[in-house]
Amino acid sequence: MTQLATRGQRRSTMVDVAREAGVSLKTVSRVLNKESYVREETKTAVLDAAARLDYKLNQAARTLRAGTTQIVALLVNNPSRSYLENVHFGALAKCHELSMQLVLDECPNGVDDVRRLIKTLSPVGLILTPPLCDDPDVIELLEAQGCTYVLVAPVDPDSAKFSVNMDDMAAAKEITEYLLKLGHRRIGYIRGHPDHGASVKRYAGYSQALHAYGMEPDPALMRQGYFDYASGLECAESLLDMPERPTAIFASNDDMAAAIIAAAYRRNIAVPGQLSVVGFDDTPIAGIISPHLTTIRQPISDLAANAVQLLSENIAQSFSSEEGESTIFLQHSLVERDSAGPPAPDA
Numbered sequence: 052m053t054q055l056a057t058r059g060q061r062r063s064t065m066v067d068v069a070r071e072a073g074v075s076l077k078t079v080s081r082v083l084n085k086e087s088y089v090r091e092e093t094k095t096a097v098l099d100a101a102a103r104l105d106y107k108l109n110q111a112a113r114t115l116r117a118g119t120t121q122i123v124a125l126l127v128n129n130p131s132r133s134y135l136e137n138v139h140f141g142a143l144a145k146c147h148e149l150s151m152q153l154v155l156d157e158c159p160n161g162v163d164d165v166r167r168l169i170k171t172l173s174p175v176g177l178i179l180t181p182p183l184c185d186d187p188d189v190i191e192l193l194e195a196q197g198c199t200y201v202l203v204a205p206v207d208p209d210s211a212k213f214s215v216n217m218d219d220m221a222a223a224k225e226i227t228e229y230l231l232k233l234g235h236r237r238i239g240y241i242r243g244h245p246d247h248g249a250s251v252k253r254y255a256g257y258s259q260a261l262h263a264y265g266m267e268p269d270p271a272l273m274r275q276g277y278f279d280y281a282s283g284l285e286c287a288e289s290l291l292d293m294p295e296r297p298t299a300i301f302a303s304n305d306d307m308a309a310a311i312i313a314a315a316y317r318r319n320i321a322v323p324g325q326l327s328v329v330g331f332d333d334t335p336i337a338g339i340i341s342p343h344l345t346t347i348r349q350p351i352s353d354l355a356a357n358a359v360q361l362l363s364e365n366i367a368q369s370f371s372s373e374e375g376e377s378t379i380f381l382q383h384s385l386v387e388r389d390s391a392g393p394p395a396p397d398a
Contacts, residue, residue, distance in 0.1 A: 124174040
């Protein structure tokens, strides 16, 4: 009995067959689709491996409807539609380049939704975005099922097998220092969703910048957001209704920053003349709202594209003794636009 057959009750996948037969996924696909130009000994090896693993050929028919294209599952659970659009675009473009098929699946129920997806689609690999990338139950399921997966921006990249990352802490520190250098000292802060590891890192960066200027984070200037416009609006209204309101507000993502600008407009508070606003992500909304938003450019599409590339490379390398790249870090950048300036003289 092979090692793969002893992993439990999970259904065998085409990845298992390829590994068992010692051939590539493309070769398995050709054999299962009865294509020509496959040597008889190779064909026999693949079919024998499929029989040993009790691989159901109707799974191949379902997975390979688009020819030899393999299914990659992109799993998300993020209230920011701008983030979702960017991560989807990046993954989709790279999958198209690699002749893979992308399935985007929102998983609000965590491990239950992931289990359903694996059972239904038998994807060749999965990409997990926050907060799913930090869900221990989801990771345990993927490990038990023998799935190949890549994490996008996990809290602890060092503990992940394969991940793509950006330094959220350094980015948040940089944009907070930007406001401090402009002269702001009462800097409001809207936290990100508490279930997202990035929220912790961005708050840490905000705090580090204040400490570097001999200041302590003021709880009175902080509000809890959830990475969506509605929560950003509620937080902004609370901050702007303070007797001594902030001279600047840093929102943990662009959706919430856009809500701050809208709340300021309703109160006839000029941005940036009377209030500076900065965000995080550089999603399309940052260049649409007025004034255009100063923000951190997180390479969301590039993170997703690199995750697909890393997934593809490590699927291929799983059939050999070579070890592939496991961790990728991409650079952020500060994008200066029109929503931030020095505090008003009377502030």
